Amino acid sequence: MTFMRAYNFSAGPAMLPLEVLERAQSELTDWRSGMSVMEVSHRGKDFVACAAAAEASLREVLAVPDNYKVLFLQGGASGQFDAIPLNLTAPGDTVDFFNTGQWSKKAIAASTRQGLTTNVIADEAASRYTTVPAPGSYTPTPGATYLHYTPNETIGGVEFTDIPKTEALLVADGSSMLLSKPMDISQFGVVYGGAQKNMGIAGLVVVLVREDLLGRARPSTPEVFNWTAQAKADSMLNTPPTFSIYLLGLMLDWIKAAGGLTAMAGRNAAKAGALYAAIDGSEFYSNPVAVDARSRMNVPFILANPDLDKEFLVGAEAAGLTNLEGHRSVGGMRASLYNAMPQAGVQALIDYMTTFAAQKG
């Protein structure tokens, strides 16, 4: 290796394991029969086997129950914000939402756009999105078709520890959480997530949908967003994002080799724990999120003196610590710690932060 590998704290698209990149690199021109995986027909036996293997690995790693379909779609989680109402409701139906930040708000806007009576039954705007609803603090609407929530919000950096309780279906935007820890899929009607955080690269959204929920789509649902049609076609109603699906398979192989989701959960908790401890133990850095709502995936932090933000970022970049600038709505810094971020990367960040604070604090 002649290059210095960055510790990349991007909120997504995000860092990938070097082993995954090297595997993809090694077979990029010659995956099967003198062809790249990018060049083969999605209906040919090689790619059909590749997609089936990725699905089988996902089912194994995430312990997906047999009565759930796994769909590999395009358009991101943002596309599913509209697809969910189109697939599960008729106009005028009632649904519940938690509002815990920007991603919740986008899903809520889509629900309204699709003609639903959209009740925000818990709204964390008052805390400036530094909290999540406490168990028992909200009242689901009787007759609501589903409760939608965002288990992890990448911008505010809040995460649910518990799964919400409701009589309705539970629908979760797992974009920045799926595959970061074990999850009891059977408690959900639908879980979906963009791959570009913990699962691979942009261009692929994974949708897990309980089979009995198929068959309800509105007639006007764009066909590529119609879960029923896509399930029937094994997600190949049209050309799927083949390279992104292949990368998901490589990522799942890497997760399995690293010990599966229990190991991921342990690693991810340790990384976040170390970084929060460093922040909390410092007078120079702070994190505004309520301790019981802190995200393991996205850690925003503020410097005591925001005039030093730029210098902090320039020095970090020079030290190979990239993409630490915070979201414009929050300011300061943000370190995203998805599956591929090694403990050593977090330690390098903590060391840099400590040195910087000692020099400037």
Added chain:
Amino acid sequence: MTFMRAYNFSAGPAMLPLEVLERAQSELTDWRSGMSVMEVSHRGKDFVACAAAAEASLREVLAVPDNYKVLFLQGGASGQFDAIPLNLTAPGDTVDFFNTGQWSKKAIAASTRQGLTTNVIADEAASRYTTVPAPGSYTPTPGATYLHYTPNETIGGVEFTDIPKTEALLVADGSSMLLSKPMDISQFGVVYGGAQKNMGIAGLVVVLVREDLLGRARPSTPEVFNWTAQAKADSMLNTPPTFSIYLLGLMLDWIKAAGGLTAMAGRNAAKAGALYAAIDGSEFYSNPVAVDARSRMNVPFILANPDLDKEFLVGAEAAGLTNLEGHRSVGGMRASLYNAMPQAGVQALIDYMTTFAAQKG
């Protein structure tokens, strides 16, 4: 190089230039600052510049007029089948279609699904999709919002030489034609196409839309399919398919280095001309398409004795000529000859066909 590079005749995803694959391979782990292009934020300066360069190259190569927006979206051309009515019409509006095969039919089905009065003003079903409408043989519907057609159909292997005449907007599914030859974009309201034929890899659909057509989307349009919203956000309303956009840029660099679309048109005409001449000069092979409607991109051909199909395919594969099996609805063989297929690949196919026919004919 220690591997034998295939001549891959897949209808898409399809062959890529080896130079493009090798460039992607060389920088797969270290594109910028120790990160892969797959790992960087779509909102970071490096990727924003990458997407802007791809757009600029596309505008240059295809001579896209300044009053057209270039959108990089997900969901394939199939997603646009629904997005077009959602962005351009209200339910009940009237639109015209040519039906020249399977892709036309899918677009027609979406038009009906979105509540439009959908007139098929020329239908080539009677010829079993071996013809295209002759100029002057069809009557556009007065008041129709647009005429939609498919300049090249990959399954039947038919292609328009002329641009249809209508007072309405012209909307073209250019999936298997865009970047294969020069095109007068100014004659169209909308041209769109999946990238996985002549432009790169799956996961990206390019939409060219005349600016004055923005602002008409139905309120219920899924936001990722809303051209107006995506144009305003430079196609980054949500995470775009970053690697597919990067590959489009590499492909455009390759096209420019090869002499642009005039050179592509010459190469593609020569390749198709040689293959059709070999078919027509043989008693053993035949192509059912009317001569003036033959596709330069997809050449279906039938063996005199279909019992030999399997043997033909096995021998071809052994000779490094892959993915020649015809579409199940047509049978026989199909050779797709997109930009990346070299003349030498077509000659190798012709040589193989000649030898096979001499042995079996």
